[in-house]
Amino acid sequence: MPAPFTRSFDDYRTSVSEARFTDWLALRAEPFWSEATGHVFTHAIGDGTMPDEAYARYLIEDYTFITDLASTLGFLVAKAPDMPAKSRLSAFLALLTSEENDYFLRSFEALGVAQKTYMRAAQGPVTRSFADLLLKSSGDGTYPEGLTCLLCAEWCYLTWGKREAQKPKPAQFYLAEWIDLHAVAGFEDFVNWIRLELDRIGPSLTGEMQERLAGLFRQMSVLERDFFETAWTGQPPAHPGAA
Numbered sequence: 001m002p003a004p005f006t007r008s009f010d011d012y013r014t015s016v017s018e019a020r021f022t023d024w025l026a027l028r029a030e031p032f033w034s035e036a037t038g039h040v041f042t043h044a045i046g047d048g049t050m051p052d053e054a055y056a057r058y059l060i061e062d063y064t065f066i067t068d069l070a071s072t073l074g075f076l077v078a079k080a081p082d083m084p085a086k087s088r089l090s091a092f093l094a095l096l097t098s099e100e101n102d103y104f105l106r107s108f109e110a111l112g113v114a115q116k117t118y119m120r121a122a123q124g125p126v127t128r129s130f131a132d133l134l135l136k137s138s139g140d141g142t143y144p145e146g147l148t149c150l151l152c153a154e155w156c157y158l159t160w161g162k163r164e165a166q167k168p169k170p171a172q173f174y175l176a177e178w179i180d181l182h183a184v185a186g187f188e189d190f191v192n193w194i195r196l197e198l199d200r201i202g203p204s205l206t207g208e209m210q211e212r213l214a215g216l217f218r219q220m221s222v223l224e225r226d227f228f229e230t231a232w233t234g235q236p237p238a239h240p241g242a243a
Contacts, residue, residue, distance in 0.1 A: 005030055009203065009210050021202030021210075022151065022195040028214040029152075029221040032243065036224035037159040041232040045175050046164025055174070056111045058231035063104050064123045068131035069153075070096055075138035076146050085197065092190050100181065107174035126230050129240040130223045137216060144201050148213045151194045152220035157182040158191045218243070 005027045012027075013019035026033050041058070044050040073093040080086045108118055123131065134153070138146030161182030169176045181187065202210060223241045230236045 008207060010207070013203075020195070021199045022155075025148065025151075025198075025202075025214055025217040026155075029218040032218060032221035032225055033156075036156050036221050036228065039160075039225060039228040039232070041228040042160035042164065044232075045160075046167045046170065046179060048170030048172060048175060050170075050172070050175060052111055054232055054234070056108075056113050057234060058228075059104060059107055059111070059174075060113065060118050060121050061124055061127045061227070061231065063108075063118050064121050065127050065131055066096065066101070066104075068135055072134045072138045072146065072150060075135075076143065076150065079138075079143040079146065081143065088190065088193050095186075103174075103177055103181065107177075110172075110174055124230060125236050126223060126226045126240040130220075130227060133216070133219060133223065133241075144198065144205065144209070144213060145216060147194060147198055147201075148216050149220050151191070151198060152217050152224065154187075154191050154194065156221070156224050158188055162188070 009019075009021060009024050012024050016023075041050075041054070044054075070093060073089055073096065077086050077089045077093065080089055104118075108115070134146075134149050137149040161179055164179050165183035169179075198213075202213065205213070219241055222243050226237050226240050
């Protein structure tokens with residue numbers, strides 16, 4: 001395995017033309033960033049080979065997380081420095097609480113998951129750790145900290161979503177629509193906006209804060225990987241988020 005990428009952002013941009021702060025964040029998160037975006041679970045969505053029980057586990061956990069993601073966006077709307085940023089974040093919040101919620105309900109019905117099951121489900125340890133990190137970074141942390149964690153979560157889905165969208169659509173509507181939701185132009189525009197926002201903010205931060213953001217992105221990448229692995233195997237790791 002290659003040695004971990006540990007260079008500072010200042011060092012990185014001296015050797016890379018048009019260096020982007022967000023590319024540096026992803027490099028600093030390896031190998032966990034690639035393990036999350038390339039997890040076998042994500043490939044099985046696009047291949048149509050996803051076991052129903054694994055996808056049901058995944059959707060139940062993701063459904064328990066929606067409220068926390070909405071709260072994360074609410075914190076970021078409040079902390080955003082200007083109206084254009086607030087508008088971008090609030091528009092995504094509106095989408096999250098409408099279209100995606102309808103998708104979950106239809107998918108649960110198709111998979112035979114009873115309403116009482118997903119309505120009463122408690123978050124598993126990985127989901128809890130994932131939600132806690134997002135909520136803490138956006139609620140107690142700064143705007144760049146919250147935005148970094150949000151970027152990791154959404155950029156991960158855009159990355160595998162666009163890859164799987166190149167394949168023939170799976171027969172199961174809940175797999176096909178989940179890919180579409182994360183490969184559509186509107187979602188890509190939102191993720192690209194987060195990247196541009198951090199590319200603008202990141203270079204002017206102190207070295208200490210840049211390292212803080214790199215650590216958050218790395219930890220989020222580990223948790224994304226753990227989330228997919230837990231859904232795939234049904235076995236959560238003993239220590240969620242441990243690198």
